[in-house]
Amino acid sequence: MDRKVKVVQYGVGKMSLYTMRYVYEKGGEIVGAVDINPDVIGKDIGEILGTENKGVIVTSAENARQMLQEAKPDVCIVTTMSLLNDVEEPLMLCAELGINAITTCEEAFYPANSNPVLTNKIDELAKKNNCTITGSGYQDIYWGQLISSIAGSTQKITKIKGSSSYNVEEYGIALAKAHGAGLTLEDFDKEIASVDRISDEERQKVINSGEYLPSYMWNVNGWLCEKLGLTVTSQTQKCVPQTHKEDLYSSTLNMTVKAGDATGMSAVVTTQTAEGIVIESECIGKVYAPDEFDKNEWTVYGEPDTTIVVERPATVELTCASVVNRIPDIINAEAGYVPTERFGELNFKIKPLNEYVK
DSSP states (O other), X not given: OXXXXXXXXXXXXXXXXXXXXXXXXXXXXXXXXXXXXXXXXXXXXXXXXXXXXXXXXXXXXXXXXXXXXXXXXXXXXXXXXXXXXXGHHHHHHHHHHTOEEEEOOGGGGSGGGTOHHHHHHHHHHHHHTTOEEEEOSHHIIIIIIHHXXXXXXXXXXXXXXXXXXXXXXXXXXXXXXXXXXXXXXXXXXXXXXXXXXXXXXXXXXXXXXXXXXXXXXHHHHHHHHXXXXXXXXXXXXXXXXXXXXXXXXXXXXXXXXOTXXXXXXXXXXXXXXXXXXEEEEEEEEEOOOTTOOOEEEEEEEXXXXXXXXXXXXXXXXXXHHHHHHTXXXXXXXXXXXXXXXXXXXXXXXXXXXXXXXX
């Protein structure tokens, strides 16, 4: 491509402070921005980034269609919510207009195993209008490519076990609430944990209805199985509340989480495969106490056993850098809803983004 890659930022919150800056630093151009927050609508994105004005005014979501049609971006970055149903509107709009879109929505990483109806709906529209829709972020490397690479150096695998923790304070109120942060244990059991106390048949009915609430690892396990060529025979998840012995203030929730109440949750997803390999992955998202920090640990059991630990990863920055580095991949990809396991490796982009576009 002999010009700068043109990007629209959909969702001008915490994550966009990094994605927009990274786009500029990688030689791209922001040509539009969208949000629903009246506090940012009408502002120049330069004011939000703390730089000189960029000549790009944040548009209300009500006017997103018109702006996208006029801006004609190569790709739209969606950094809003964590469930596919919650990002249906921007993804369907992009698919309708033939605009590539990449989102940090965690379910979007591999939504075919949690919301197949909506995934197929987006896929059909994207194929019709020759664009690509996908999800990426921290999990693309640290829960996906890193593990599949370790597997590639292993002779025999019996089990893959992973655990990753993150501070919900860093990702906004929608994610914090999705993890049950601030709920009493009784309310957590009713609103979060009870969803998974159902049979496989009942769960599949909920999945087919588009109303299932997957933990992040639900989609990660699906991505890994697809990447490794494994056939899923069953998959279950269990959500357990996390607590702290002292009160913790949450600036994101704008409340004090009382001692003994849920600061967040641990979700364990167990996948059985026809090939005999078990994948057991856990994500722990909560309001951190002062001495807690992010940690990512995975073990591939077999011949040989291999464990990799990443302490204190800068999860927000890694998420946003992954998304921006994926931009040429999504532009080059086949049309449809395409999970990143079909894109190939996520590589560092040293040159301007447009130089990687075929």
